[in-house]
Amino acid sequence: MxxxxxxxxxxxxxxxxxxxxxxxxxxxxxxxxxxxxxxxxxxxxxxxxxxxxxxxxxxxxxxxxxxxxxxxxxxxxxxxxxxxxxxxxxxxxxxxxxxxxxxxxxxxxxxxxxxxxxxxxxxxxxxxxxxxxxxxxxxxxxxxxxxxxxxxxxxxxxxxxxxxxxxxxxxxxxxxxxxxxxxxxxxxxxxxxALVPLVVREGWVLELQGLALDNVMLRVAKGGRVKAEQSGELLFTHFGLSGPAVLNLSSFLTRNFSFPLDLSIDLKPGWSGQQLNKFLQEHLLQNPARSLKNTLSDMLPQRLATAILALAGIDGSRQGAQVTRGEREGLVSALKNLAVTVSGTRSxxxxxxxxxxxxxxxxxxxxxxxxxxxxxxxxxxxxxxxxxxxxxxxxxxxxxxxxxxxxxxxxx
Ligand SMILES: Cc1cc2nc3c(=O)[nH]c(=O)nc-3n(C[C@H](O)[C@H](O)[C@H](O)COP(=O)(O)OP(=O)(O)OC[C@H]3O[C@@H](n4cnc5c(N)ncnc54)[C@H](O)[C@@H]3O)c2cc1C
Structure with missing residues (x-):
């Protein structure tokens, strides 16, 4: 030998x-x-x-x-x-x-x-x-x-x-x-x-390419029950989503799930929907003449705030005092449960x-x-x-x- x-x-x-x-x-x-x-x-x-x-x-x-x-x-x-x-x-x-x-x-x-x-x-x-x-x-x-x-x-x-x-x-x-x-x-x-970026269908996601968010929670549910979740950093890309939280989630998805699947992004995981609603209400009251878009930009990067308002169907140029309770609740729902469709993974x-x-x-x-x-x-x-x-x-x-x-x- x-x-x-x-x-x-x-x-x-x-x-x-x-x-x-x-x-x-x-x-x-x-x-x-x-x-x-x-x-x-x-x-x-x-x-x-x-x-x-x-x-x-x-x-x-x-x-x-x-x-x-x-x-x-x-x-x-x-x-x-x-x-x-x-x-x-x-x-x-x-x-x-x-x-x-x-x-x-x-x-x-x-x-x-x-x-x-x-x-x-x-x-x-x-x-x-x-x-x-x-x-x-x-x-x-x-x-x-x-x-x-x-x-x-x-x-x-x-x-x-x-x-x-x-x-x-x-x-x-x-x-x-x-x-x-x-x-x-x-x-x-x-x-x-495994540990692979996710491809997403929605055009608004792709338009946010380059934007990184420090701390989000990603969830995938089946039959109303959360089956996989990961928190951490998220990065918007020209094809969908990447960043540590997305990569980690992908390892569960490619093992246990089939695509396409619905992914929910919680942009404010540290707050409950109720707390967020209250915070928004107070913030809008304190800034009655300010545009909703600007008020929201205190909480989110401007590009994302614009996308969220469009998804919630709310005119961002409206003043805080004009925002209805229903609209505020719609915003909270978009912030806590931003839905995207994952069509698959990168190769x-x-x-x-x-x-x-x-x-x-x-x-x-x-x-x-x-x-x-x-x-x-x-x-x-x-x-x-x-x-x-x-x-x-x-x-x-x-x-x-x-x-x-x-x-x-x-x-x-
Ligand atoms: C972009 C990127 C970033 C990463 N970052 C991290 C990180 O920060 N932390 C972490 O823990 N992990 C990280 N990883 C994962 C980590 O690099 C791998 O899990 C690790 O390198 C696997 O080690 P390995 O020795 O098994 O294989 P490899 O590192 O892939 O080495 C295999 C070697 O075998 C050689 N080889 C293959 N076929 C043959 C052949 N037929 N004949 C002779 N030689 C051959 C290859 O040329 C290669 O040199 C990262 C991976 C990537 C791609």
Whole structure:
């Protein structure tokens, strides 16, 4: 055999897996199809890399959308504290931000990537660039190696597939791992887009493109009961809606709902309808000669105020004193329950993560080894796991990478 372990994919999962295995004394090669490692990692968090989340275990669990229980061993073997400490020893200081999100203090994802590359080098991993794997080789239920795109073979009795999901293909994650796993008898769930912007039918939404709102509540109801809700930031775009609250909601929608569906936006989630009505009434009384449009602009960005008035069918140039009770109630209803029709999502390629992947039913959660083929391991987004925004997805990649690295490979 050429190597004790072959790792396919130089993203966060593959890097951690390869370095961890090499530190046990294994001869490890990491095969990356690009001419550099971590192309996706470099664009995470808007280039700032929200690399983990420091929230407690329970909160962490709530933020994992798919197969949280499966991840239990991995997340315990290598926690947010471990990645913060590892990066710290490699010279990257961490900065804690709201909601437990952790970023490099420098605000540069490049620093995280450089540190991880140093970790690989210090661990003695051989890295081969421009080395795309085409197919896995196996014999009698045991992996035996990998066939590369240039038709060369690399022999090993242990292979870690860390090829990522199938979104942002330009970064190298083009779903190859699903093919490898399927060819060896594994079931693939989906894939479907997760953390993906939503496409909306209403023209007024598109006209608000570029407008961001800090704190809204999004709700999807079925048969009069709320089935999914998310609060946070919303961004209007030229096709519909994006921003953290929308991305998080989308992960539930693409998993459990079919499109089109009705979405309700609560623009003032901190206030009940009654409180809002009272506030409006008092505000209008105090400003009797002021136009309704201007009064409303105290509460909302002007462009949104204009759109809300048009939707409620009220002439915004009317003075506060002229507004009827019915009109005021109509306004409150528009502010608390702004209805839009979601026709679908943007494409899988535009998803921040891929939902679905190699079925967790066929992977041992304690070792991340295939239950079907001996010596085959999986780590990172290629597995059917996904989480909300906040650093959880990268932590999943690091943790599964680490666990697979501790269990994969036998010294020949
Ligand atoms: C725009 C954007 C922003 C994000 N921001 C955050 C964030 O701030 N926080 C967070 O937690 N998560 C974030 N994510 C998600 C996070 O980046 C991924 O979940 C994570 O990178 C998955 O790691 P991975 O190692 O499993 O796969 P990847 O990072 O996708 O790495 C897979 C690697 O495998 C290589 N590869 C694929 N096929 C082959 C092959 N056949 N042969 C050889 N090599 C191959 C690829 O080139 C790639 O280098 C973001 C994602 C995107 C797209």
């Amino acid at each position: 050429d190597y004790d372990l072959v790792v396919i994919g130089g993203g966060p999962a593959g890097i951690l897996g390869a370095a961890t295995a090499a530190r046990k004394g294994l001869k490890v090669v990491l095969l990356e199809k690009n001419d550099k490692l971590g192309k996706k990692l470099a664009i995470t968090g808007g280039g700032r890399c929200n690399f983990t989340n420091k929230s407690d275990g329970e909160t962490f669990g709530r933020n994992i959308i798919t197969n949280g229980k499966f991840l239990y061993s991995a997340l315990n073997a290598f926690t947010s504290r471990h990645i913060i400490e590892l990066l710290n020893t490699l010279g990257v200081k961490a900065r804690l931000e709201s909601g437990g999100r952790v970023f490099p203090a420098s605000g540069q994802s490049a620093d995280v990537l450089k540190a991880l590359q140093k970790h690989l080098k210090d661990s003695g991993v051989e890295v081969r660039y421009n080395s795309g794997v085409r197919q896995l080789l196996s014999s009698d239920g045991q992996v035996t190696g990998a066939l590369l795109s240039d038709n060369t073979r690399v022999k090993s009795l242990s292979i870690l597939v860390a090829t990522g999901g199938a979104s942002y293909k330009q970064t190298g994650s083009s779903g190859d791992g699903y093919q490898f796993a399927r060819q060896l008898g594994h079931a693939i769930i989906g894939p479907r887009p 899988l390629n535009e998803a921040i993560v891929t939902g679905g992947g190699v079925s967790t039913k066929e992977i041992n959660p304690s070792t991340l080894e295939s239950k079907i083929i001996r010596g085959l391991y999986f780590a990172g987004e290629v597995i059917d796991v996904d989480a909300l925004t906040g650093g959880y997805n990268l932590q999943i990649a690091f943790s599964t990478g680490y666990l697979s690295g501790t269990s994969a490979g036998n010294i020949q």
